[in-house]
Amino acid sequence: MGDFFFILLSTALVNNVVLVKFLGLCPFMGVSRKTDAAIGMGLATTFVLTLAAGASWMIEVLILQPLDLGFLRILSLILVIAAIVQFIETVLRKVSLGLHKALGIYLPLITTNCAVLGVALLNIQERHALAESLLYGFGSAAGFTLVLVIFAGMRERLAQLAVPGPFAGVPIAFVSAGLLSMAFMGFAGLAPN
Amino acid sequence: MIEAAVSMSALGLGLGLLLGVAARRFHVETPPVVDAIDAILPGTNCGACGYPGCHGLAEAMAEGSAPVTACTPGGRDVALQLATIVDTGSDGAVAGMAETEPTVAFIFEDHCTGCMKCFKRCPTDAIIGANRQIHSVVVDACIGCDACIEVCPTEAIVKRVKPKSIKNWYWDKPQPAFGSGNGGYAA
Incomplete structure (x- = not known):
């Protein structure tokens, strides 16, 4: 039980997928202008990342390892992740229109999100079992959501400040992202890797 | 080698079938x-x-x-x-809508700096050119959406009436002649 707690803590805070591993930076900069959009993107990513972690574990254990096809790993994982996202989008539109409206436009974006593939690959690299994989995916996504929402809040504040001309817009956003990253470095040592 | 080809084909086929079935099964009627x-x-x-x-x-x-x-x-x-x-x-x-003719973007070449901003923005790839080279508009592909005009930093792009060609030329609307008493018609 303690192991599971440490995986969650480690992925969400200590080894944060955005600020420490530098994965998924495009949505981090792209969808952080408004807090609402950041929450939507975060929830959609959580959903997809957890499922993708489980699916990639199955692909690895059921297909790639028995047949010794490690060189096809990235190819097959991308295929499976894209298919899952598309499947979820189709089902969601039928089952829950409200949820589809909230998450719909973010789902196709996640297909090409490097955090999703990165977490799947890390899972395989660290030889996690199914439950650990799922938890690792969920924890990473929770960390991603947390950081995205914090950063969106910061950018909403920044938009109202008188920023010196050369720093206005994206540059000051990158500077604040760096500061946020330094703040998250403070979690290092909280949990073993 | 054969295992790789077979397993990937099977995986692709399976996922394709899954998506195909899902698209049918969960089809949503749009109005x-x-x-x-x-x-x-x-x-x-x-x-x-x-x-x-x-x-x-x-x-x-x-x-x-x-x-x-x-x-x-x-x-x-x-x-x-x-x-x-x-x-x-x-x-x-x-x-009430002005009867506008189809318009296309036109780039003044002496103002163009070759910054590629309009090139990236164009939804139909109608702008040609490269970095630091003067851009130009492919008239047949331009849809006149104004997107490039908004991003041009030197205001080098304007909207012009699409040049007439044999395909889109038409007779001007007949205008009533002013000045003559009965509107220009022979009595």
Whole structure:
């Protein structure tokens, strides 16, 4: 039980997928202008990342390892992740229109999100079992959501400040992202890797 | 080698089947009017109307929150076609619209700095050129959506009437002659 707690803590805070591993930076900069959009993107990513972690574990254990096809790993994982996202989008539109409206436009974006593939690959690299994989995916996504929402809040504040001309817009956003990253470095040592 | 080919083919086939079945099984009927509007709109997703793509505009138009005149590149022709299937609410919507001819972007080459901003923004790839080389517009591909005019830092792009060609030339509308007593008609 303690192991599971440490995986969650480690992925969400200590080894944060955005600020420490530098994965998924495009949505981090792209969808952080408004807090609402950041929450939507975060929830959609959580959903997809957890499922993708489980699916990639199955692909690895059921297909790639028995047949010794490690060189096809990235190819097959991308295929499976894209298919899952598309499947979820189709089902969601039928089952829950409200949820589809909230998450719909973010789902196709996640297909090409490097955090999703990165977490799947890390899972395989660290030889996690199914439950650990799922938890690792969920924890990473929770960390991603947390950081995205914090950063969106910061950018909403920044938009109202008188920023010196050369720093206005994206540059000051990158500077604040760096500061946020330094703040998250403070979690290092909280949990073993 | 064979294992790799077979397993990847099987994986692709399986996932393809899954998506195909899901698309059938979870098919959502869109209102027919949305499809009809979608068919009339240009479909280039240029964003000039302010909605996310042509489908977004079609949905807004179907529920009545967007006017039939919202599509800039489509101009009057598209608005007239749309007015036949969409309840416009007030009849004067299209009548009040200026009868514009199709327009295309034109780049003044002595102002162009080759910054590639318009090149990246163009939804139909109608702008040609490279970094630090003067850009130009492919008239046949340009839909006149104004997207490039907004991003040009040197204001080198203007909208001009699409040059006449044999394909799009037509007779000017007959104008009543002023000055003569009975409107120009022979008595």
